[in-house]
Amino acid sequence: xxxxxxxxxxxxxxxxxxxxxxxxxxxxxxxxxxxxxxxxxxxxxxxxxxxxxxxxxxxxxxxxxxxxxxxxxxxxxxxxxxxxxxxxxxxxxxxxxxxxxxxxxxxxxxxxxxxxxxxxxxxxxxxxxxxxxxxxxxxxxxxxxxxxxxxxxxxxxxxxxxxxxxxxxxxxxxxxxxxxxxxxxxxxxxxxxxxxxxxxxxxxxxxxxxxxxxxxxxxxxxxxxxxxxxxxxxxxxxxxxxxxxxxxxxxxxxxxxxxxxxxxxxxxxxxxxxxxxxxxxxxxxxxxxxxxxxxxxxxxxxxxxxxxxxxxxxxxxxxxxxxxxxxxxxxxxxxxxxxxxxxxxxxxxxxxxxxxxxxxxxxxxxxxxxxxxxxxxxxxxxxxxxxxxxxxxxxxxxxxxxxxxxxxxxxxxxxxxxxxxxxxxxxxxxxxxxxxxxxxxxxxxxxxxxxxxxxxxxxxxxxxxxxxxxxxxxxxxxxxxxxxxxxxxxxxxxxxxxxxxxxxxxxxxxxxxxxxxxxxxxxxxxxxxxxxxxxxxxxxxxxxxxxxxxxxxxxxxxxxxxxxxxxxxxx
Amino acid sequence: xxxxxxxxxxxxxxxxxxxxxxxxxxxxxxxxxxxxxxxxxxxxxxxxxxxxxxxxxxxxxxxxxxxxxxxxxxxxxxxxxxxxxxxxxxxxxxxxxxxxxxxxxxxxxxxxxxxxxxxxxxxxxxxxxxxxxxxx
Numbered sequence: 105x106x107x108x109x110x111x112x113x114x115x116x117x118x119x120x121x122x123x124x125x126x127x128x129x130x131x132x133x134x135x136x137x138x139x140x141x142x143x144x145x146x147x148x149x150x151x152x153x154x155x156x157x158x159x160x161x162x163x164x165x166x167x168x169x170x171x172x173x174x175x176x177x178x179x180x181x182x183x184x185x186x187x188x189x190x191x192x193x194x195x196x197x198x199x200x201x202x203x204x205x206x207x208x209x210x211x212x213x214x215x216x217x218x219x220x221x222x223x224x225x226x227x228x229x230x231x232x233x234x235x236x237x238x239x240x241x242x243x244x245x246x247x248x249x250x251x252x253x254x255x256x257x258x259x260x261x262x263x264x265x266x267x268x269x270x271x272x273x274x275x276x277x278x279x280x281x282x283x284x285x286x287x288x289x290x291x292x293x294x295x296x297x298x299x300x301x302x303x304x305x306x307x308x309x310x311x312x313x314x315x316x317x318x319x320x321x322x323x324x325x326x327x328x329x330x331x332x333x334x335x336x337x338x339x340x341x342x343x344x345x346x347x348x349x350x351x352x353x354x355x356x357x358x359x360x361x362x363x364x365x366x367x368x369x370x371x372x373x374x375x376x377x378x379x380x381x382x383x384x385x386x387x388x389x390x391x392x393x394x395x396x397x398x399x400x401x402x403x404x405x406x407x408x409x410x411x412x413x414x415x416x417x418x419x420x421x422x423x424x425x426x427x428x429x430x431x432x433x434x435x436x437x438x439x440x441x442x443x444x445x446x447x448x449x450x451x452x453x454x455x456x457x458x459x460x461x462x463x464x465x466x467x468x469x470x471x472x473x474x475x476x477x478x479x480x481x482x483x484x485x486x487x488x489x490x491x492x493x494x495x496x497x498x499x500x501x502x503x504x505x506x507x508x509x510x511x512x513x514x515x516x517x518x519x520x521x522x523x524x525x526x527x528x529x530x531x532x533x534x535x536x537x538x539x540x541x542x543x544x545x546x547x548x549x550x551x552x553x554x555x556x557x558x559x560x561x562x563x564x565x566x567x568x569x570x571x572x573x574x575x576x577x578x579x580x581x582x583x584x585x586x587x588x589x590x591x592x593x594x595x596x597x598x599x600x601x602x603x604x605x606x607x608x609x610x611x612x613x614x615x616x617x618x619x620x621x622x623x624x625x626x627x628x629x630x631x632x633x634x635x636x637x638x639x640x641x642x643x644x645x646x647x648x649x650x651x652x653x654x655x656x657x658x659x660x661x662x663x664x665x666x667x668x669x670x671x672x673x674x675x
Numbered sequence: 676x677x678x679x680x681x682x683x684x685x686x687x688x689x690x691x692x693x694x695x696x697x698x699x700x701x702x703x704x705x706x707x708x709x710x711x712x713x714x715x716x717x718x719x720x721x722x723x724x725x726x727x728x729x730x731x732x733x734x735x736x737x738x739x740x741x742x743x744x745x746x747x748x749x750x751x752x753x754x755x756x757x758x759x760x761x762x763x764x765x766x767x768x769x770x771x772x773x774x775x776x777x778x779x780x781x782x783x784x785x786x787x788x789x790x791x792x793x794x795x796x797x798x799x800x801x802x803x804x805x806x807x808x809x810x811x
Contacts, residue, residue, distance in 0.1 A: 236688035236739050248717075251744025252688055303714050316678070319682035325690025325714055343727045366693040452693070456787035489788040565696055576791050585789040597770045600740065675699045 131168045131339055139163060152579055155413040156192035156571070157368035161535050165525035173528060178423070180225045182518045188419045188511055188531070189519035190477040191442040196515035202480035203505045204281060204446065206257035208233030209492050212268035215258040218495070219273060226506065230273070231281040231482065233257035234291070235446060239326045241287045241552030244608035256492065257283075258427030259353040261608065262615045262654045266294040267301070276301040276482055276501060279444070281312040281356070288315035288329040289337055290658045293645035296349060300650075310351035312446070316358045318379040322560040323365035324655045325671065329660060333666040335386055337641060342387045342397045344642035353402040355383065356446060362560075363406030364452045366568020369417050372406060377424055381542075382551040384433060394433055396438035407473040408450040409465065415521060416530035418445065418476025422534055430490060445479040454489040458584035459595050462486035467504050475521055476506055481505060492598040561674050579657035612654065626649035628661055635665040677706045678688045679803050680730040684712040686749070692745065694766055694788075698734065700790035718748030725753065725761055731733065731803045732762040732778035732783075743776065744770050750780050762802055 123246055129137075153161045180290045192198065205227055208215045219230055226664070234257040237249035243261045244253045246521040253259050260266055268556060270280070273297070284291045292313050299309045338355065345354035359376035380401060382461030388395055405421065407414050425443035429435045449469040454462045464484045470483050483501040485493030493501070509515055521527045548554040574580040581587040631644040648658050678785050683699045685692055692714060703709045710728050712721065725733050733753075737745055746765065754760050764783035782797050 236741075243687075248688065252739060255740035256689075256738075320690075325692060326688075344772045364691070364693070366697070452788075455789035457789050489768065490766065535806040541716060564693075565700075568693050568697055569700055572701070572792060576701075576793055582789065586791065597772075599770075599772075671714070673711060675696055675703070675709070675711050 110137055119499055120555060126553070133162065133167045133519060134162065141558075152574065153519070155179045155369070155530070156408060156410040157370040157413060157534075157537075159413065159530065159537075160368070161526075165529055167531050168319060169525050169527065175523075177534075178391050178528070179522055180509075181381065183306070185430065185441060187422040189522055191422065191444055191458065191479070195477065195518040196474075196509075196583075197518065200515060201474065201478055201511075202229045202230040203227050203501055204231045204277075204449070204480045204482055206231040206233050206281075206283065206482050207498070208235075209598070210254040210258065210266045211599050211607045212258055212325060213607070214254075214262065214601075214604075214674070216269050216273075217270050219269075222498075222502070222588070223273075223278070224437055225502060227502060229279045229281065229480065232269070232283060234282075234284055235259045236326075238287070238291070238655060239260075239284065241290075241328050241655060242664075243612055243654050243656035244605065246656055252274050253608055254600055259604070259608050260294065261612055262652055263294050263649050263657065264611055264615050264652065265299075265608075267293075269609075270295075270298055270400050273284065275302060275304045275311075276308045279310040279312070281314075282455040283314045283561050285314055285317050285320050286334065287659055288313050288317075288654055289341060289645045290648065290655055291639055292341065292352075292354070292357055293642065293649040294655075296647035297646060298462050298503055305411050305413060308351065308538045309349055312353040312356050314358060314404070315339065316357045316379065316404075318382060318555070320360060321555045321669075321671070322375055322379070322633055323367070323564065327669050329662060329666040330669040331555055332539040333635075333662075335383070336638075336671075337404070337662075338383060339392075340384070340640045340642050343390060343392055346396050346400060348642075350400075350543045353400050353444075355400075356402045356404045357383070357590050358404040359625055360406045360448055361405050362564065363408060363450060365564050366565045366571065367451070368567045368571075369379055369406075369408060369410065369413050370534060370537045371541070371563055373417050373421055373424075374538040375429070376403065376405070377421065378441065378542060378545050381428060384429075385550075389461070390434070394429075394435045395437040398429060398435050399442075400599060403443055403445040405445055405447050406450050407447050407469040407476070407478075409453050409469065411468060411472050412527055413534070414469070414472040416478040416534050417446070418473070418478060419519075419527075419531045420534035422477070423446065424538055425529070444479050446480045446482070447473040447476070450483045450484040451484055453484070454484060455585050456580065458590065458592055459486050459490060460572075461584050462489070463500065463504070466501060467508070470504055471508055471514065474514060475519075487595055487597060490595070492600070494598045496597060497595075558672055615652050615654065623655075624651045624653050626646075627653055628657060631658060632661050632665060635662055676746070677800065679706050679707045679799065680710070680728065681731070681799065682710045682712065682721070682725050682730045682733045684716050684729055684733060684735050684749075685714045685738060686716050686718060686721060686735055686745040687739060687741050689737060689741070690714055691738045692736070694738070695734075695736035696797055698736070698766060698786075698792060701796060705796040705800075707796075707799070709799065713724065718745060718752050722756060722758075723758075726756055726758050726781065730739070730761060731806075732764060732799060735763065737764040737765065737767040739768070741792050742767060743773055744809035746777055747780060760806065761767050762799075762806065764802075766795075 341354040357380040359372040426441040485497035766786040
């Protein structure tokens with residue numbers, strides 16, 4: 105009987121597929137029989153079979169896990185809704201991702217020199233790290249800046265520093281990303297003023313401003329003003345940017361720092377997209393047209409160690425954003441639906457023990473970012489758990505990307521892992537869990553209220569605590585940390601020259617004494633007026649930049665108008 | 676309760692508080708009394724809090740590269756106010772060369788990325804017992 109019925113199937117036209125299925129028992133039966141038997145002979149390893157976000161991982165995924173999976177709904181083609189497979193039609197067959205290495209330390213002169221070397225090494229975009237006083241809106245000679253000038257980035261206190269920083273670099277030819285948040289409007293204005301003084305056409309000047317204050321409240325904590333006026337400053341750039349510097353991404357909504365603060369991948373994805381949607385809502389409340397600003401919203405994600413979960417995160421991010429923008433907010437322009445993103449390997453995963461092992465971690469993470477379809481990538485240097493990277497370590501990190509791009513073959517076909525039973529399952533699961541978080545955040549009254557209620561701090565604190573417990577308890581092994589330990593030989597490190605403070609302070613004094621004092625005063629007055637009246641602050645910031653007002657002076661004006669924020673202390 | 680009181684502090688402008696919070700939680704779970712300062716503390720604020728709270732140890736978390744400045748200021752501040760028996764230790768991105776200089780200042784152990792929290796608990800317990808708790 106069985107024999108004859110199989111022959112009938114074989115002649116029905118879809119023979120290969122159905123015969124194959126007919127010969128296969130259901131997955132559940134296989135697990136209960138063959139797999140169980142095998143596990144009795146060789147017990148499963150004592151390892152956590154779940155992702156870093158605690159999504160359970162089954163021993164096997166099959167076509168049964170794809171039941172109801174409709175590729176036209178879940179995937180589409182690259183460059184088409186819902187962009188799961190990538191935002192560009194030809195992806196890396198056309199242009200490889202941008203290799204954009206973050207750099208900045210010491211004086212503007214030193215960082216300018218590093219920029220020229222990175223460009224000569226084959227990098228195709230710049231990315232600027234500012235020091236903490238700049239990030240917090242203090243001039244290099246403010247008492248709070250003591251000990252911090254030039255330490256974890258470059259100090260920029262006025263247009264004079266900005267001009268030294270980009271000396272010999274054409275702002276129309278090279279795009280520049282600037283990691284700056286609370287003082288983003290002022291720093292952007294200085295960059296554009298620098299470009300104008302070089303004779304550049306602002307319509308041709310491209311780059312990316314981080315300018316994501318919500319994740320500062322949630323994770324990195326480099327905020328100055330309270331949430332509401334801070335978000336207002338961000339929306340000023342949404343309104344002004346597309347009209348004045350249309351090639352500039354005026355925001356990079358960032359999950360990177362949420363990941364670095366200890367969140368898991370699901371939290372990073374959910375909180376970042378919730379932040380992005382919050383800005384969209386605020387911009388619409390301002391009366392802006394979604395299709396005018398949405399195409400210039402960009403993103404920035406972490407790439408951590410859990411290979412498949414990270415790839416799934418990027419694919420799910422694009423799908424969720426596309427649906428939200430089209431179906432919830434009614435954006436019409438397909439460019440408004442596209443989630444374009446930068447990625448950086450996980451600094452938090454780097455270890456001070458056996459630092460060379462970090463080269464392997466970074467390579468695995470970078471590969472996940474590429475397989476996830478990132479549009480640009482920074483790879484961390486292996487010595488970053490010890491100090492700022494040396495030039496050799498930073499070059500090796502860039503070379504790691506070049507090996508992936510040119511030697512591994514993964515860039516030859518688009519989204520090569522699509523259709524993987526496991527990966528599509530994880531992508532769906534990331535999406536489902538993200539939408540659950542959206543509901544929780546909405547129930548708290550939205551992102552700003554959830555920040556003030558300490559929701560994100562608690563969620564991230566609990567996740568990082570759990571990860572640390574798993575490592576301390578050796579439930580998760582970290583090579584060189586709680587397994588395979590050995591004594592280190594030590595590696596050479598980059599030290600910042602203490603003379604940086606003098607150079608900075610001299611340039612600041614010169615700026616203050618040589619500028620037109622009356623115009624500087626008037627420009628700061630115009631900034632105050634805009635802040636008080638609720639007018640867009642960007643024209644006043646641009647005037648301040650040209651008038652050589654210092655960053656500290658401009659932020660002091662806003663501190664007086666908006667007040668400063670203190671977060672509740674939670675462990 | 677171990678009877679040990681510890682102040683965990685974030686000096687300066689650095690907002691990276693994952694490590695400080697994880698350590699605070701681990702010490703608290705081990706039975707120590709832990710006070711966390713929150714962000715953006717000056718050296719003076721940290722010294723005052725240490726004296727007011729009568730702690731046995733102050734742990735500074737610095738990831739910004741400004742560690743030499745803040746450790747020097749806190750050690751000097753405690754000494755100036757007659758509290759140089761308070762153990763100062765820390766964690767963060769601190770190169771070996773600087774660790775040697777910190778030891779010379781009288782700073783205790785520095786824990787770098789990847790440190791096990793159980794090691795931090797064990798170190799503090801031993802170090803404070805060896806000195807004798809300030810209130811016992």
